[in-house]
Amino acid sequence: MLLGVVNPAAWVLLSALLGSYVGVRRTYAADRAEQAERAREEEARHHVVQERMRIARELHDIVAHHLALANAQASTAAHLYRTHPDKAFEMLDSLATTTADALRELKATVGVLRQDTETDQGLAPAPGLGQLPDLTASYSAAGLDVGVTVSGPPQPLSPGADLAAFRIIQEALTNVTKHAATGHADVQLRYTAHSLSLTITNETAAGTPRAGAAEPGRGFGLMGMRERAQSAGGTLTAGPGPEGFQVSCTLPLQPTS
Numbered sequence: 001m002l003l004g005v006v007n008p009a010a011w012v013l014l015s016a017l018l019g020s021y022v023g024v025r026r027t028y029a030a031d032r033a034e035q036a037e038r039a040r041e042e043e044a045r046h047h048v049v050q051e052r053m054r055i056a057r058e059l060h061d062i063v064a065h066h067l068a069l070a071n072a073q074a075s076t077a078a079h080l081y082r083t084h085p086d087k088a089f090e091m092l093d094s095l096a097t098t099t100a101d102a103l104r105e106l107k108a109t110v111g112v113l114r115q116d117t118e119t120d121q122g123l124a125p126a127p128g129l130g131q132l133p134d135l136t137a138s139y140s141a142a143g144l145d146v147g148v149t150v151s152g153p154p155q156p157l158s159p160g161a162d163l164a165a166f167r168i169i170q171e172a173l174t175n176v177t178k179h180a181a182t183g184h185a186d187v188q189l190r191y192t193a194h195s196l197s198l199t200i201t202n203e204t205a206a207g208t209p210r211a212g213a214a215e216p217g218r219g220f221g222l223m224g225m226r227e228r229a230q231s232a233g234g235t236l237t238a239g240p241g242p243e244g245f246q247v248s249c250t251l252p253l254q255p256t257s
Contacts, residue, residue: 057224059106061167064221066102068174070095072142094141101138128162129189132169136187139173145184146173152191161251164232165198168225172200172247175221182244195234198249201241225249 077091127135136146157165169187176185182202190197222238225247229236234251 057167057227061171061224062102062105065170065174066098066105068177069098069138069142070102072144072177073098076143091141098138098141126159126163127166128159129157129165130162131166132187135166135170135173139177139185142177143183144173144177146187147184148187148189150189150191154189155191155193155196155253157196157251158232158254160255161196161232161234161253164228164234165196165249165251167228168198168236168247168249169200171221171225171228176200176202176245194253196251196253198247198251200247201244203244 073091073095077088077095080088080091132148136148139146173185173187176182185200185202188197188199188201190199225238226236229249229251232251233255234249236247236249238247239245
C-alpha cells in the first residue's frame with residue numbers, strides 16, 4: 001500500500017541516489033587503495049636510497065683507508081729500497097696484507113647487494129672497536145704512530161654505534177696519513193654511563209699544513225664522518241685545535257628512542 005502512495009518518480013530518484021552513493025564509495029575506496037600503494041612504494045624507494053647511501057659510505061671508507069695505507073707503504077718501500085732493502089721488503093709484505101684486507105672487506109660489503117636467495121655465509125661481520133688494535137697496527141706499519149687512551153670503564157655499544165665509532169676513527173687516521181705532515185696521532189675514548197666520546201688529534205708542527213685544513217669540513221671524508229655520527233644518533237665536529245687538527249665525536253651507547 002505504501003508503494004502506491006509514494007510517487008514512482010521518487011523511487012526512480014531514490015534509486016539513482018543510492019547508485020550514485022555506491023559509486024562514490026567505490027571510487028573513494030579505490031583512491032584510498034591507490035594512495036596506500038603509492039605510500040608503500042615511496043617507503044620502499046626511501047629504504048633503497050638509505051641502503052645505497054650506507055653501502056656507499058662503507059665502500060668509501062674501505063677504499064680510502066686501504067688505498068691511503070697502500071700508497072704510504074709503497075712510498076716508504078721505494079724510499080728504503082736503496083739504503084735499507086730488508087726494511088723495504090718488510091714494507092712490501094705489509095703492502096700485500098693491506099691489499100688482501102681491502103679485497104676481503106670489499107667482498108664482504110658488496111655481498112649485501114646479492115639476491116635474498118643467496119646465502120650470507122662467509123661474509124665478515126661488521127667491524128667495531130674490538131678491531132681497533134688491528135687498525136692502529138696497520139697504520140703503524142705504514143709509518144704513522146697512533147697512541148690510544150681509554151677513560152672510564154668500557155661500555156657495550158649498539159652495533160650501529162660500534163661500527164660508526166670504528167669508521168670515524170679509521171677515516172680520521174686516513175686523513176692524517178693523506179694530509180698531515182706528522183708521524184703521530186692520538187685517539188682518545190671516553191666512556192660515560194650513556195655515551196662514548198671520541199677525539200682524534202694529529203700533532204702538527206708550526207708552519208705545516210693540518211689535516212683537512214685546506215678545505216675544513218668540505219671533504220667527503222669529513223662529510224662521511226658527520227653522516228656516520230648522525231646515523232648513530234651522535235654529533236661530530238672537526239677543525240683546528242690547540243694541539244693540531246681535531247675530530248671530536250659523541251655517540252650514544254644505545255639507540256635513542
